[in-house]
Amino acid sequence: MQGNAPHRLTDSRTGARPGAPKSVVIVGGGTAGWMTAAALSRLLAPAGIAFTLVESEAIGTVGVGEATLPHLRFFNERLGIAESDFLRATMATIKLGIQFCDWGRKGDAYIHPFGDYGRQTSHAPFHHLWTRARLAGKAGRICDYSLPVIMAERGRFAPPAKDPESIMSTFSYAYQMDASLYAAFMRRLAETRGVARIEGRITHVAQDPQTGDVQHLTLDNGATVAGDLFIDCSGFRSLLLGQTLNVPYESWASLLPCDRAVAVPCESNGPPLPYTRATARSAGWQWRIPLQHRIGNGYVYSSAQISDDNAAAELLRGLDGAPTGEPRLLKFEAGRRRLQWSRNVVAIGLSSGFLEPLESTSIYLIQAAITALVELFPTQADDRADRDEFNRVMMLEYDRIRDFLVLHYHATERDDTPFWNYVRTMCIPDSLQDKLDLFRSTGTVTLYKDGLFLEPSWLAVYLGQRVEPKSYALAANAVSEEKLQTFLQQIRIAVAGTVERLPAHADYLRGAARAAVPA
Amino acid sequence: MNVTGPDAPIIAVRGNGAEALFAAAVLARMAARTVKVVHLVTDAPADVPPALCIPPTLLPLLRSVDIDTAALMRAADGTFHLGTTYVNGHRRSVVADGPLPAALPPVRITQLLWDLSPELRRDFAAHLTLNVAGARLGTVPPPDDNALQHIPFGLHLRTSGFLDMVGGAARHFGLLTVTEEEARCGTSDAQETFLIDGQPARIAMMIDARTDPAATHSWHISDVEAANLSCASVEQHTDYLRVTIPLQRCTVACDVLSRKPHPHAEPAAERNATGMIRLFADSPIDPHPDRHWRALAVILPFLRERLSVTLNPDIIVRSFNALQADLTENQQDVAALGARLLGTHANSSRLERRTEQFLHRGRVVRFDAEAMSETELLGFLMANDIWPQHGDLLASQIPRAQREAHVKAHISAIERRANSFIRQHDFLERAGLYSEARDGK
Numbered sequence: 001m002q003g004n005a006p007h008r009l010t011d012s013r014t015g016a017r018p019g020a021p022k023s024v025v026i027v028g029g030g031t032a033g034w035m036t037a038a039a040l041s042r043l044l045a046p047a048g049i050a051f052t053l054v055e056s057e058a059i060g061t062v063g064v065g066e067a068t069l070p071h072l073r074f075f076n077e078r079l080g081i082a083e084s085d086f087l088r089a090t091m092a093t094i095k096l097g098i099q100f101c102d103w104g105r106k107g108d109a110y111i112h113p114f115g116d117y118g119r120q121t122s123h124a125p126f127h128h129l130w131t132r133a134r135l136a137g138k139a140g141r142i143c144d145y146s147l148p149v150i151m152a153e154r155g156r157f158a159p160p161a162k163d164p165e166s167i168m169s170t171f172s173y174a175y176q177m178d179a180s181l182y183a184a185f186m187r188r189l190a191e192t193r194g195v196a197r198i199e200g201r202i203t204h205v206a207q208d209p210q211t212g213d214v215q216h217l218t219l220d221n222g223a224t225v226a227g228d229l230f231i232d233c234s235g236f237r238s239l240l241l242g243q244t245l246n247v248p249y250e251s252w253a254s255l256l257p258c259d260r261a262v263a264v265p266c267e268s269n270g271p272p273l274p275y276t277r278a279t280a281r282s283a284g285w286q287w288r289i290p291l292q293h294r295i296g297n298g299y300v301y302s303s304a305q306i307s308d309d310n311a312a313a314e315l316l317r318g319l320d321g322a323p324t325g326e327p328r329l330l331k332f333e334a335g336r337r338r339l340q341w342s343r344n345v346v347a348i349g350l351s352s353g354f355l356e357p358l359e360s361t362s363i364y365l366i367q368a369a370i371t372a373l374v375e376l377f378p379t380q381a382d383d384r385a386d387r388d389e390f391n392r393v394m395m396l397e398y399d400r401i402r403d404f405l406v407l408h409y410h411a412t413e414r415d416d417t418p419f420w421n422y423v424r425t426m427c428i429p430d431s432l433q434d435k436l437d438l439f440r441s442t443g444t445v446t447l448y449k450d451g452l453f454l455e456p457s458w459l460a461v462y463l464g465q466r467v468e469p470k471s472y473a474l475a476a477n478a479v480s481e482e483k484l485q486t487f488l489q490q491i492r493i494a495v496a497g498t499v500e501r502l503p504a505h506a507d508y509l510r511g512a513a514r515a516a517v518p519a
Numbered sequence: 520m521n522v523t524g525p526d527a528p529i530i531a532v533r534g535n536g537a538e539a540l541f542a543a544a545v546l547a548r549m550a551a552r553t554v555k556v557v558h559l560v561t562d563a564p565a566d567v568p569p570a571l572c573i574p575p576t577l578l579p580l581l582r583s584v585d586i587d588t589a590a591l592m593r594a595a596d597g598t599f600h601l602g603t604t605y606v607n608g609h610r611r612s613v614v615a616d617g618p619l620p621a622a623l624p625p626v627r628i629t630q631l632l633w634d635l636s637p638e639l640r641r642d643f644a645a646h647l648t649l650n651v652a653g654a655r656l657g658t659v660p661p662p663d664d665n666a667l668q669h670i671p672f673g674l675h676l677r678t679s680g681f682l683d684m685v686g687g688a689a690r691h692f693g694l695l696t697v698t699e700e701e702a703r704c705g706t707s708d709a710q711e712t713f714l715i716d717g718q719p720a721r722i723a724m725m726i727d728a729r730t731d732p733a734a735t736h737s738w739h740i741s742d743v744e745a746a747n748l749s750c751a752s753v754e755q756h757t758d759y760l761r762v763t764i765p766l767q768r769c770t771v772a773c774d775v776l777s778r779k780p781h782p783h784a785e786p787a788a789e790r791n792a793t794g795m796i797r798l799f800a801d802s803p804i805d806p807h808p809d810r811h812w813r814a815l816a817v818i819l820p821f822l823r824e825r826l827s828v829t830l831n832p833d834i835i836v837r838s839f840n841a842l843q844a845d846l847t848e849n850q851q852d853v854a855a856l857g858a859r860l861l862g863t864h865a866n867s868s869r870l871e872r873r874t875e876q877f878l879h880r881g882r883v884v885r886f887d888a889e890a891m892s893e894t895e896l897l898g899f900l901m902a903n904d905i906w907p908q909h910g911d912l913l914a915s916q917i918p919r920a921q922r923e924a925h926v927k928a929h930i931s932a933i934e935r936r937a938n939s940f941i942r943q944h945d946f947l948e949r950a951g952l953y954s955e956a957r958d959g960k
Contacts, residue, residue: 020912043625043913044912044913046913046916047912047913047915047916122583124823124824125824128824132828375882376880377912378912379879379880379909379910379911379912379915380879380909385872385875385876385879386879386880388872388875389872389876389884392872434837434838434841437834437837438825438834438837438838441827441829441831441834442824442825442826442827442831442834442835443827444824444825444827444838446838448887449885449886449887449888449889450887469827470829471827471828471829471831472827472828473549473823473824473825473826473827473828474549474550474553474554474823474826474827474828475549475823475824477552477553477828478549
């Protein structure tokens with residue numbers, strides 16, 4: 001394609017209408033770029049589309065999201081990747097949830113698990129029954145009714161069962177991985193499937209004077225790269241969607257005031273934990289992501305509240321092992337582009353928006369965009385309906401994740417630093433305030449059809465951060481006190497007994513991935 | 520049992536219709552000793568249709584008040600409701616539920632259709648699911664066949680029998696019925712007070728379950744061989760719609776002379792306030808015979824979780840307004856599609872997006888709080904002659920012959936299976952579901 005004049009292909013073989021993209025150019029080769037290239041080249045293979053990825057080694061990548069969500073497993077499966085290959089290639093460990101330390105109050109800790117609490121009954125959702133017992137002082141921790149929480153706490157793991165009757169079917173799991181290794185893994189996959197990689201820095205973006213569509217890119221060596229559809233994976237620069245098409249950025253800085261992160265890996269200090277840790281700090285929070293060979297660490301903070309140097313010092317003081325590199329600084333602003341797809345440009349990854357990695361949503365948002373794009377891939381010149389639908393779906397994803405992240409900050413009793421005082425007292429969106437009021441008053445979690453975080457996730461954060469319901473559903477009173485106690489005890493025993501029989505997480509990794517994890 | 524102390528907050532469900540009684544019964548069942556549930560009725564003659572049509576999604580709620588489906592069918596001349604036929608002149612379209620047929624992964628079956636012949640597409644629509652086939656033929660699977668477990672069926676019921684059974688269940692759960700004219704004793708802080716158990720009591724939360732009082736109906740009962748109809752029908756006449764519901768030995772036809780705008784059809788946020796919610800926001804164009812029951816199947820589980828031990832009506836109303844906004848918007852889409860089938864041009868806010876996505880790529884867009892299933896929405900679109908006009912990128916790579924063979928195989932499979940179905944009359948006989956009163960109309 002190098003040096004070609006801009007063109008639009010038609011396909012007499014398949015009968016696709018004129019205007020259906022036959023050449024796709026991906027701009028940027030980080031995690032988002034190579035995930036997109038690997039996925040589209042596999043999933044759209046029968047369509048005979050030419051995929052080209054343009055990247056410059058001179059421009060570094062952010063390498064977002066070492067911690068992931070369970071959706072990545074299904075993404076990998078769809079791409080035909082064997083789990084053992086993936087674990088080895090990315091030095092990954094298993095992730096059963098995220099532990100939040102010092103968020104509600106200093107000294108508090110809870111795990112947001114990938115799985116359910118308790119068991120469903122015909123009377124009322126489990127958490128209403130649990131709340132009834134809690135208000136009577138007879139419930140214990142809600143965590144004791146969650147298999148993944150207890151597995152995480154005890155460092156045990158075995159894959160979930162498919163039998164819906166089994167307690168082992170009540171959880172899911174994700175990975176903690178080296179994102180740069182994952183990008184390299186995706187690159188190998190994509191190149192094997194025929195994606196052409198072009199090295200070069202983009203110096204000019206040419207647009208059609210009539211339509212405003214991007215026509216071709218000019219590289220620093222003078223070559224041009226033309227395409228029908230451009231996927232902007234250029235990271236925070238948002239070279240095509242932001243800089244070229246001027247799609248405005250909607251800032252959520254007032255709701256999510258952290259705007260910097262400093263990251264540094266350190267040595268492992270023992271067998272890897274099967275969960276990520278997020279510890280609240282004076283002006284933000286610190287992540288700890290255990291991989292097979294090291295621990296990833298970072299401090300996400302508000303630059304209005306702490307200097308970069310002090311943040312780096314606070315991070316280094318909080319490491320569990322000796323640092324293995326120099327701290328690396330990242331700057332960002334929470335928010336999203338008003339459109340994710342404009343004209344013939346689709347933004348995927350950081351070019352479309354940024355939500356801090358508190359709930360490991362960066363890679364999920366990449367996946368969600370890829371999935372939506374595959375489903376809505378344009379088939380004709382007039383792709384307005386596809387664009388509108390893509391934008392609707394992705395906006396909903398961003399907005400609903402935003403509310404969930406804001407909850408973590410706002411639902412705190414901490415007032416020990418200006419940062420925590422600000423987030424505790426800040427105005428929050430009505431959509432979140434209504435959810436909080438409903439939960440406090442009735443114990444009900446607002447549910448929706450589309451959106452990432454489901455009932456157990458909201459419950460975990462509400463209860464973990466002391467948003468406690470004053471009441472519970474009337475229907476929970478249908479069970480006698482004695483039966484309720486027996487029911488709850490049975491679940492606690494089943495959870496604890498099941499976990500006791502599971503192998504250690506490190507042993508599982510050694511078996512599944514033949515990984516050399518520390519003893 | 521809804522046996523409560525004197526200080527228990529009171530929830531009143533207002534309305535003379537079957538919907539109000541059923542909502543009150545479900546709430547009384549769960550209120551269990553904490554909240555008193557009262558059914559407020561008026562002396563005015565009830566404008567209750569003699570037959571009703573409930574969707575599959577309501578059956579779990581019936582079970583929640585310990586009503587057995589077979590017993591209900593026997594008590595209320597019940598027949599199976601597999602779908603609804605829309606009749607406009609010579610044109611008949613069946614819209615029904617049922618699991619969507621398998622596709623050629625990852626391509627959905629609706630994405631295979633765009634360039635197939637109109638005859639094959641129509642044949643596909645007529646064989647979309649077993650519900651559609653059964654509703655069209657008036658048949659059901661034999662009682663010893665477990666297929667019925669996989670067919671989402673609703674019920675056609677004689678209202679009097681339904682009221683008897685639900686009323687019995689409601690009394691068992693301690694529901695108190697109060698006549699408004701006798702019990703009203705003034706207002707306090709702008710809220711009505713009623714004599715409940717002989718004492719003036721404020722209603723903590725009023726649930727208005729009255730249905731459209733502005734519509735004018737007339738009823739006919741005819742002796743047609745109703746037991747062999749397994750779907751309701753809606754037929755367009757010159758100046759009225761005729762909704763026909765088949766019971767075991769007769770059909771009940773309701774002529775809706777006018778579908779005037781509901782007097783309370785203002786925006787939900789204004790309608791529901793200060794401890795009062797109105798359940799039904801009728802659309803003036805909605806022809807669906809089971810629309811209120813479909814709404815109840817969404818609303819009652821929603822309320823069941825939000826009605827808490829320490830009742831907070833304002834929070835519930837706020838939450839309900841959000842649900843009702845979604846529900847109403849979705850119902851308007853379906854109402855518009857139903858009205859179009861009957862020759863009335865109608866539109867709604869989200870319908871264009873649904874239609875566009877279906878036209879472009881055979882994709883059925885779904886939103887929060889849908890009362891209709893994906894299959895039913897698909898049925899409405901196809902019945903309106905809205906067909907995918909383009910191939911999805913992946914679907915367009917599948918040779919036409921292969922797509923055609925796949926669709927034909929689906930049609931044959933449904934036809935073969937539906938051929939083993941029996942007349943509903945035979946099912947009712949063999950399963951002992953006929954009511955005892957042979958001449959009851």
